[in-house]
Amino acid sequence: MLLKDQSSSAGMDYIEMKRRGNFTRRILFVCVVFALLIFMFKRPSSISGSAKFSMHEVGVTHVLVTGGAGYIGSHAVLRLLRDSYRVTIVDNLSRGNMGAVRVLQGLYPEPGRLQFIHADLGDAAAVEKIFTENAFDAVMHFAAVAYVGESTSEPLRYYHNITSNTLLVVKAMAARGVKTLIYSSTCATYGEPDTMPITETTPQVPINPYGKAKKMAEDIIIDFSKTTDMAVMILRYFNVIGSDPEGRLGEAPRPELREQGRISGACFDAARGIIPGLKVRGTDYKTRDGTCVRDYIDVTDLIDAHVKALAHSRPGKVGIYNVGTGKGSSVKEFVEACKKATGASIKVDYLSRRPGDYAEVYSDPSKILRELNWSAKYTDLEQSLSVAWGWQKAHHNGYDD
Numbered sequence: 001m002l003l004k005d006q007s008s009s010a011g012m013d014y015i016e017m018k019r020r021g022n023f024t025r026r027i028l029f030v031c032v033v034f035a036l037l038i039f040m041f042k043r044p045s046s047i048s049g050s051a052k053f054s055m056h057e058v059g060v061t062h063v064l065v066t067g068g069a070g071y072i073g074s075h076a077v078l079r080l081l082r083d084s085y086r087v088t089i090v091d092n093l094s095r096g097n098m099g100a101v102r103v104l105q106g107l108y109p110e111p112g113r114l115q116f117i118h119a120d121l122g123d124a125a126a127v128e129k130i131f132t133e134n135a136f137d138a139v140m141h142f143a144a145v146a147y148v149g150e151s152t153s154e155p156l157r158y159y160h161n162i163t164s165n166t167l168l169v170v171k172a173m174a175a176r177g178v179k180t181l182i183y184s185s186t187c188a189t190y191g192e193p194d195t196m197p198i199t200e201t202t203p204q205v206p207i208n209p210y211g212k213a214k215k216m217a218e219d220i221i222i223d224f225s226k227t228t229d230m231a232v233m234i235l236r237y238f239n240v241i242g243s244d245p246e247g248r249l250g251e252a253p254r255p256e257l258r259e260q261g262r263i264s265g266a267c268f269d270a271a272r273g274i275i276p277g278l279k280v281r282g283t284d285y286k287t288r289d290g291t292c293v294r295d296y297i298d299v300t301d302l303i304d305a306h307v308k309a310l311a312h313s314r315p316g317k318v319g320i321y322n323v324g325t326g327k328g329s330s331v332k333e334f335v336e337a338c339k340k341a342t343g344a345s346i347k348v349d350y351l352s353r354r355p356g357d358y359a360e361v362y363s364d365p366s367k368i369l370r371e372l373n374w375s376a377k378y379t380d381l382e383q384s385l386s387v388a389w390g391w392q393k394a395h396h397n398g399y400d401d
């Protein structure tokens with residue numbers, strides 16, 4: 001009986017152990033499945049990224065940079081190459097500089113790292129060919145004419161170059177299944193808002209053809225993105241200044257466009273004595289000193305925002321961000337900072353208002369901080385201008401030196 005009881009108890013123990021073993025295996029199996037599900041959902045898809053992964057790690061290696069020979073585009077190419085991306089530049093060299101491309105080629109001579117294509121984005125056949133012959137993972141679309149004053153005297157050039165060319169780029173991307181677009185937009189799309197600072201939900205009421213053309217390009221991109229799983233990031237830049245802190249690249253506007261040019265170029269030209277003095281356009285605005293107020297953002301910070309935008313882009317999602325410092329400086333304050341940075345006594349002439357200008361714009365950059373963990377680091381105007389002046393002094397004739 002005892003024996004029987006013992007054997008029966010041993011049998012019971014064996015059954016109990018087996019039951020517990022099965023139970024443990026089941027729990028383990030459920031845990032493994034659960035862990036796998038968490039891993040799959042947390043892992044970014046091949047095109048999108050996350051804060052932890054660079055786009056390169058998750059699969060984006062080849063970026064098309066339109067306007068990569070230009071001031072902002074060339075700085076973007078430098079950063080992308082530094083971060084191990086493959087880059088193709090397409091530029092019609094109407095405003096950009098082959099000299100900038102040569103600098104980049106010299107820094108990254110390895111075959112396959114940097115390709116340059118001389119083409120106009122208004123040439124539909126050329127654009128189609130570029131997209132057919134290359135497999136791009138993402139496009140950073142910088143190429144554009146970008147002078148507010150010029151846009152009022154040559155509006156058709158602006159609608160063609162900005163709006164129509166963007167349409168062709170987006171069409172080509174759609175045809176070839178390129179799923180990530182980082183678009184260079186502008187604070188000029190807001191026009192002259194009643195309240196400051198400008199948030200991304202501030203109504204866009206552009207007052208010059210430049211701002212209107214960019215707003216239309218934004219609309220094209222946003223409407224198209226609703227019909228696809230394209231990942232879109234629209235960055236609305238404020239006023240870009242500065243240059244590569246290592247002095248490899250700079251801003252070299254076309255000499256023939258001097259009269260149309262931006263305040264930074266005009267200040268440097270005046271400091272170098274290339275032009276007799278700086279023309280300040282408008283002193284009767286309702287601002288603290290009567291001159292226009294702008295939010296000056298360093299190009300190094302701006303490009304960092306692009307890299308973060310690329311990393312955070314998600315299929316089927318459109319992200320819209322202001323890229324600025326959140327601080328406004330008047331033209332007079334800008335000129336004072338430029339005088340200190342260059343050590344030159346810049347002669348200033350005060351003229352009437354420039355057509356298309358708005359009195360005051362500065363950004364609320366809190367959305368981009370919150371969502372992309374980006375904020376401007378180089379917020380000292382004089383410091384940014386000193387860095388840019390370093391390149392300007394060494395390149396009296398731009399990239400031709």
Ligand SMILES: O=c1ccn([C@@H]2O[C@H](COP(=O)(O)OP(=O)(O)O[C@H]3OC[C@@H](O)[C@H](O)[C@H]3O)[C@@H](O)[C@H]2O)c(=O)[nH]1
Nearest residue numbers: 146147148186238239261262263266279280281292354
């Ligand atoms: O020679 C000059 C140039 C400019 N200015 C003034 O300086 C201020 C800034 O003008 P800029 O031309 O440098 O810049 P804007 O504000 O017109 O547009 C700029 O910022 C937004 C970007 O998207 C545009 O591409 C860029 O041109 C304006 O008040 C303008 O009238 C001068 O007083 N003299």
